Amino acid sequence: MSQSGEKGKFPETAGYVGFANLPNQVHRKSVKKGFEFTLMVVGESGLGKSTLINSLFLTDLYPERYVPGAAEKIERTVQIEASTVEIEERGVKLRLTVVDTPGYGDAINSQDCFKTIIQYIDNQFERYLHDESGLNRRHIVDNRVHCCFYFISPFGHGLKPLDVEFMKAIHSKVNIVPVIAKADTLTLKERDRLKRRILDEIAEHGIKIYQLPDADSDEDEEFKEQTRVLKASIPFAVIGSNQLIEVKGKKIRGRLYPWGVVEVENPEHNDFLKLRTMLVTHMQDLQEVTQDLHYENFRSERLKRSGRNVEEDVVDKDQILLQKEAELRRMQQMIAHMQAQMKMKEDE
């Protein structure tokens, strides 16, 4: 025993097993395998969704962009367009799928515009469920939507009825991250007012948006502070840009106006950096919540639905049994009553 005690005292030499090395192995394997992430962007036309995606990932996801005129828009329904791009940074590969929803909110009557979107999300869950229950599970492709950026127009006074209805319909299926688009149209005071208004309305309607997880107690102060700041800035007010402008000798992404230059990556001008930080730091968490919460909800709903037919017969049989027993008891009471009456007559 004393020997093991001695071993405990000198972990490096004798008692060191070596499984502390596991995270490194996991890391190496995941880097080799690469990451998959599916991001859905939803919002009205002209809110700068495509520009923001290009700015976020520093790519041009939409090189041959064609924006349809009003005449074509009248007849269109919401389309789902998924584009995949492989981004590599420092040896880490990310397979990013961006699901765009052109046509959302364009029509005069937008009653049905989110049916297509909900169907798409459900289809991805369905496909994953099917693959998971299949025989060959080695190469399951995860196309489930991990995160949905919902673009809120800065022109309104808060959420529009369409925004509320849509978010209520999908908050139990996907992680919603509300984003205020084209934030360069708001002064600082207007931005704060709008953010507060939106948060109030979200709480009022009981919409569950994605909550950033609190930093663990063993993380360093800087990370904790960063998480606090991120949590306080939701919804993020962002600006996107595809153009490089020269400011003070440096080339930066921004928008040039006659009255000044708006810098996309300047934290004083907008929350773009915060959005990018949030996405990058919490990509893993977004995937986990999708898997553990939304997918499991979907799965249990589906399985419950297909198993309900069997249970209903059993329930019926129980009810019939109870009914028959009650009838029997009533009849027995009646017989007893009649017997008592006959006895009384005999006595008379």
Added chain:
Amino acid sequence: MTPLPYSPSGPPAAASLRKTLGPDLFGYVGIEAVLDQMRRKTMKSGFEFNIMVVGQSGLGKSTLVDTLFKSKVSRKSCTPNYEEKISKTVKLQSVSHVIEEKGVKLKLTVIDTPGFGDQINNENCWEPIVKHVNEQYEKYLKEELHVTRKRRIPDTRIHCCVYFLPATGHWLRPIDVEFMKRLGKIVSIVPVIAKADTLTIEERLEFKQRIRQDLLANGIRVYPQEEYDEDAEDRIMNDRIRESIPFAVVGTDKEHQVNGHKVLGRKTKWGIIEVENVAHCEFANLRDLLIRSHLQDLKDVTHNIHYETYRVQRLNESPHGSALSPYPFQNGTTNNSDLESHL
């Protein structure tokens, strides 16, 4: 605001008379004095102007109207403790004020349309507005057809409808096209790009071009309409305006210090957007169009063209010349329940 009623005809007749008949024979007749008399009369009676603002909630309609007339004339400034809530139906609210400048009085009525385009299903959201415009024409027509008419028929007809387009930078939306198609036939529409501080200059030009193409493709006539240009001078002036519609505007009621003097503007971390600076936005152009140069023209177009079209249509419907077939109300009077007038 110009105190003088704008006269579309050329220089006064006295000058041409002098040329043909020689200065010695007639000298100065004094016909010019008519202008003075007109000016005095109109200054005494004042002017009326009814402007309607249409657009989704939050596009800055009330702020723009306040900025245009440099006074608190919108419905938001008139109701204390105003709480912005999206209304479930399209309501029409009208607010009237009398504003005065250099002795000239203007009775300004601003008709606002909260609830337009804000719902999930916006089908037929333009119907209450079309109904209201036609009701005003009907009221005026009834007054005109009376045997004993008032000297000055109260004019509640909509002289101008400012339609607010959100600055998306792409094209017109289906709801914009539908609205402008229907209203363009009965009232003068002036489309503006609202909250234009989100568009760079290139984006703004592209957007305007696309909008003009869309308007042409859909046969929508906006003010100033080409067919009502009276002479070459008008046409040149109006062509210049037509090349730059829709105006990209920014509105505000706050003042800031720029280079030593106070300007109306919006202050952001990257600069101050001066509302009245033509290099920044086209608010000054809109103001000049609506107030300084074309206010009387808007009224004339409404009276001579839109109202006459309505009148001809109505009179043709009835079997006799002067009797009107009943207007689609049971009691024959207009429904005032959704108009709130504050004077």
